[in-house]
Amino acid sequence: xxxxxxxxxxxxxxxxxxxxxxxxxxxxxxxxxxxxxxxxxxxxxxxxxxxxxxxxxxxxxxxxxxxxxxxxxxxxxxxxxxxxxxxxxxxxxxxxxxxxxxxxxxxxxxxxxxxxxxxxxxxxxxxxxxxxxxxxxxxxxxxxxxxxxxxxxxxxxxxxxxxxxxxxxxxxxxxxxxxxxxxxxxxxxxxxxxxxxxxxxxxxxxxxxxxxxxxxxxxxxxxxxxxxxxxxxxxxxxxxxxxxxxxxxxxxxxxxxxxxxxxxx
Numbered sequence: 001x002x003x004x005x006x007x008x009x010x011x012x013x014x015x016x017x018x019x020x021x022x023x024x025x026x027x028x029x030x031x032x033x034x035x036x037x038x039x040x041x042x043x044x045x046x047x048x049x050x051x052x053x054x055x056x057x058x059x060x061x062x063x064x065x066x067x068x069x070x071x072x073x074x075x076x077x078x079x080x081x082x083x084x085x086x087x088x089x090x091x092x093x094x095x096x097x098x099x100x101x102x103x104x105x106x107x108x109x110x111x112x113x114x115x116x117x118x119x120x121x122x123x124x125x126x127x128x129x130x131x132x133x134x135x136x137x138x139x140x141x142x143x144x145x146x147x148x149x150x151x152x153x154x155x156x157x158x159x160x161x162x163x164x165x166x167x168x169x170x171x172x173x174x175x176x177x178x179x180x181x182x183x184x185x186x187x188x189x190x191x192x193x194x195x196x197x198x199x200x201x202x203x204x205x206x207x208x209x210x211x212x213x214x215x216x217x218x219x220x221x222x223x224x225x226x227x228x229x230x231x232x233x234x235x236x237x238x239x240x241x242x243x244x245x246x247x248x249x250x251x252x253x254x255x256x257x258x259x260x261x262x263x264x265x
Contacts, residue, residue, distance in 0.1 A: 018194035029192045030249045033134060036189060037245035040096030048130040051093040052201040055110050061085035061224040064217035086221050090228060091118045094201040096243040100236045101204065106225045112143040120149065123186060130185045136196040141188065142176040144169045154185050200243065
C-alpha cells in the first residue's frame with residue numbers, strides 16, 4: 001500500500017460496468033451461467049460436458065533480436081528490436097468439470113466457418129455426450145452456419161428459413177434463441193452483455209499470456225503454435241484442477257450494484 005493515504009496514482013485499470021436494459025432478463029441470464037459453473041461436475045457425471053469457450057486473438061509471433069538473461073542483481077533485459085512473423089488466433093475450451101483445456105484450435109482467421117469447425121472438432125472428441133458451450137455475444141457464436149450445423153448434427157427436421165428474411169436464420173436474436181434451446185444435445189449459453197469475464201476460459205487466457213506470450217520469442221507462426229500447444233499439454237498434466245465456483249448470481253449482482261452506486265470504473 002502507498003504511504004500517503006493508500007493512493008496509487010501511477011496505476012489504473014480498465015473496467016466496464018454492464019449496461020442493463022432489462023434487469024429481469026439480465027438476472028435470468030446471469031443465473032444460467034453461474035448455475036452451469038457451479039454444477040459442471042454433476043452434469044459431467046450425467047453425460048453432459050460443460051465447456052467455457054472463447055477466442056484469444058492477435059497472438060503475435062514476435063522474435064526478439066537478443067535478450068540479456070537475468071542475473072542475481074539485474075532483471076532480464078529484452079532487446080527493443082524485434083521481427084514480426086504474423087499472428088494466430090487460439091480458440092480454446094476449458095472443461096469446467098476437469099479444468100483441462102480440450103480440443104484447441106490455432107488458426108490465422110476466426111470467421112464463422114472457423115468457429116463451426118472448432119465446435120465440430122470438439123464435439124467429435126466425445127460424440128455420445130451432450131455439450132453446453134458457454135460463450136460471449138460475438139457474432140461468430142450465433143452465425144447462420146452454426147445454426148445449420150447444429151440442426152443437422154442434432155437431427156432436427158425443421159425449416160430454418162432464410163438469413164435476413166424469415167425463420168430461425170432471420171436475425172441474430174432468432175439464431176441465438178435456437179442455439180440456446182435446452183432440448184438440443186449441442187447447446188450454447190451466452191454470458192450477459194459486457195459480462196464475458198464470467199467465462200472461465202478468460203482466466204486461463206491470462207495464464208497463457210503470463211506463461212508463454214508476454215516474454216516469449218518466436219521464430220515463426222509454427223514456433224508460436226508449437227509453444228502454445230506444448231503449454232496446453234503441460235497445463236493439463238500439471239495444473240488443471242476440477243472447477244470450483246463459489247459465487248452465486250445474487251452475490252455477483254450485489255457486488256455489481258455496489259460498484260455502480262459508488263462509481264467504481
